[in-house]
Amino acid sequence: MRDLLRIASGQGFWGDDLDAPVRQVEGGPIDVLMLDYLAEVTMSIMQKQRARDPGAGYARDFVPLMSRIFPAVAERGIRVVTNAGGVNPRGCAEALVEAGREAGVAGRVRIGRVEGDDILERLPELIAAGHALENMETGEPLTSILDRVQSANVYIGAAPIVEALERGAHVIVTGRSTDTALTYGPMMHAFGWSPDDHDRLAAGVVAGHINECGAQSTGGNCLADWWTLPDMATVGFPIVEARPDGSFVVTKHPGTGGRVTRRTVTEQIVYEMGDPSTYITPDVVADFTTIRLDDDGPDRVKVTGVKGGPRTPFLKASIAYSDGWKATGTLTYAWPDAVAKARAADRVLRERMDRLGLVFDEVRTELVGWDSTHGPLAGEPPADLPEVQLRIGVRGPDRSAVERFTRELAPLILTGPPSVTGFAGGRPRVQEIMAYWPALIRREAVEPGLAVDVVEV
Amino acid sequence: MTRVPLVHLAHARSGDKGDTANVGLIAYDPAHYPLLVEAVTVEAVKAHFTGLVHGPVERFELPNLHALNFLLHGALGGGGTRSLMNDAQGKVFSTALLRMEIDVPDEVAAAVRGRGRVPAGWTPDRYGSP
Structure with a gap:
């Protein structure tokens, strides 16, 4: 039994620093590299990509990344655990095998893939079996929007990751694993934690939460004394040094930028937090009010004391469905009386849209540079504001109305209030809205369908 | 007593879940945490966010981290990809809460003056220096 497991975070979302995982591998000793690629919206984007190309539907950046770090995986035995598989873990794993052969690690690396979280095809069968998949916020049954569903995945826990590690996988690709399971799954495997060991699992969940947003726990986006944070150009991503007792x-890594303090870590702990005493995961319910943080030297924070309780009978489904169209455009107005000009332009635009008979569910106007983030708390703008950006968005079920809106902004330059610029980006893009439908499903409807496969490169 | 904006007493981070924004409010000085518990109530926060948060406000205490967590329901214009807001994911809602002012003892107000703000004379070429 090992006494220490070093789990490095290399990616906090799809689009994060491309070189961070390589810096984690090269910057010092690590045992596991976890890479979180998924967010609520990501699955529906991937589902659309897969509909166009059956080979797509996963985080494509992950494959060229692995080409760079396959040698380290083969030579140092680093394990890579990621949910980069998105809606196509199989396609991702196949691409990885090919990339591994090209990288010269054939026969030395095994790829594990986890499938079964994707319930899109199973929805009619599940509904017929009595799983209503009611919206957790509104209580409506899924049947009310079933014909518009684009993706449906269930957040799954660590069991398949543990199984893949037991079967010798070096690289494990999952679909909608929870972000935290990518960190505590390897801890369960390394330390032999049982699924009933609630406190240790809860500690692993806290570790996973601290790892899952990359540099957001090491100084990135940290408000406290942000101007003093050193060398953010080379910010170090977090590394969890886990012990068998759950601490x-x-x-x-030494020599990297950013900082690890109780403040930087606490900001990440409260990020996207609900009821802190009841942080629900597929494997355990963690109590974040029991976390104890202590300084443990420069750029080291020790976490102890975490308590947890038994898992619930449910898993959470992440369902995305088409819910109309939207577009947002901007124009910039200059001093003098920038705000007055922007507001007059907004009025002209709205009157023209009314005359055209365009109907929307919402038309929203914000003044970037004044009230777009703090709303009414910003108060009335000063008359001498040097400039302001008018930001106007529309949303509705009728695509052609939204499309017409995008053609009404540019005309304002020659037909509206003066001193306007900033339209170089061209016409706004019409976007399809992918709304989020959170629902619970009994775990026995999903867990028997989870499948782990391990193949040699 | 002196009125002080929260920005001098606490730092904060926010995130989203659907149409709900969360704001974690963390006391810089653990000794000031009871002041936050006392003054930054559900009612006060709801009043502060009039016109910005349209649903209920919930508050949770994390004395272990000298932090409060707020859930602001109906804050994100429908949330996710439906929202037309610039801050559709509530990333900077945290800073809007830090505008809120509370009464604190005069000696606390004196001790925290300027805290949480970039010091006078600081320039970006000094990024990373205290």
Whole structure:
């Protein structure tokens, strides 16, 4: 049994720093590299990509990344655990096998893939079996929007990751695993934690939460004393040094930028937090009010004391459905009386849209540079504001109305209030709205369908 | 007592879940946490966010981290990809809460003056220096 497991975070979302995982591998000793690629919206984007190309539907950046770090995986035995598989873990794993052969690690690396979280094809069968998949916020049954569903995945826990590690996988690709399971799954495997060991699993969940947004726990986006954070150009991503008793230290590689303090870690702990005493995951319910943080030297924070309780009978489904169209455009107005000009332009635009008979569910106007983030708390703008950006958006079920809106902005330059610029980006893009439908489903409807496969490169 | 904006007493981070924004409010000085518990109530926060948060406000206490967590329901214009807001994911809602002012003892007000703001004379070429 090992006494220490170092789990490095290399990616906090699809689009994060491309070189961070390589810096984690090259910057010092690590045992596991976890890469989180998924967010609520990501699955529906991937589902659309897969509809156009059956080979797509996963985080494509992950394959060229692995080409760079396959040698380290083969030579140092680093395990890589990621939900990069998106809606196509199989396609992702196949691409990885090919990339591994090209990288010269054939016969030395095994790829594990986890499938079964994708319930899109199973929805009619599940509904017929009595799983209503009611919206957790509104209580409506899924049947009310079933014909518009674009993706449906269930957040799954660590069991398949543990199984893949037991079967010798070096790289594990999942679909909608929870972000935290990518960190505590390897801890369960390394330390032999049982699924009933609630406190240790809860500690692993806290470690996973600290890891899952990359540099957001090491100084990135940190408000406290942000101007003093050193070398953010080379910010170090977090590394969890986990111990078998459930305690762990959050740190980063020596010589990297950013900082690890109780403040940087606490900001990440409260990020996207609901009821802190009841942080529900597929494997355990963690109590974040029991976390104890202590300084443990420079750029080291020790985490102890975490308590947890038994898992619930349910898993959470993440369902995305088409819910109309939207577009947002901007124009910039200059001093003098920038705000007055922007407001007059907004009025002209709205009157023209009314005359055209365009109907929307919402038309929203914000003044970037004044009230677009704090709303009414910004108060009335000063008369001498040097400039302001008019930001206007529309949303509705009728695509052609939204499309027409995008053609009404540019005309304002020659037909509306003066001193206007900033239209170089061209006409706004019409976007399809993918709304989010959170629902619970009994775990026995999903867990028997989870499948782990391990193949040699 | 002196009125002080929260920006001098606490730092904060926010995130989203659907149409709900969360704001975690963290006391810089653990000794000031009770002041936050006392003054930054559900009612006060709801009043502060009039016109910006359209649903109920919930508050949770994390004394272990000297932090409060707020859930602001109906704050994100429908949330996710439906929202037309610039801050559709509530990323900077945290800073809007830090505008809120509370009464604190005069000696606390004196001690926290300027806290949480970039010091006078600081320039970006000094990024990373205290």
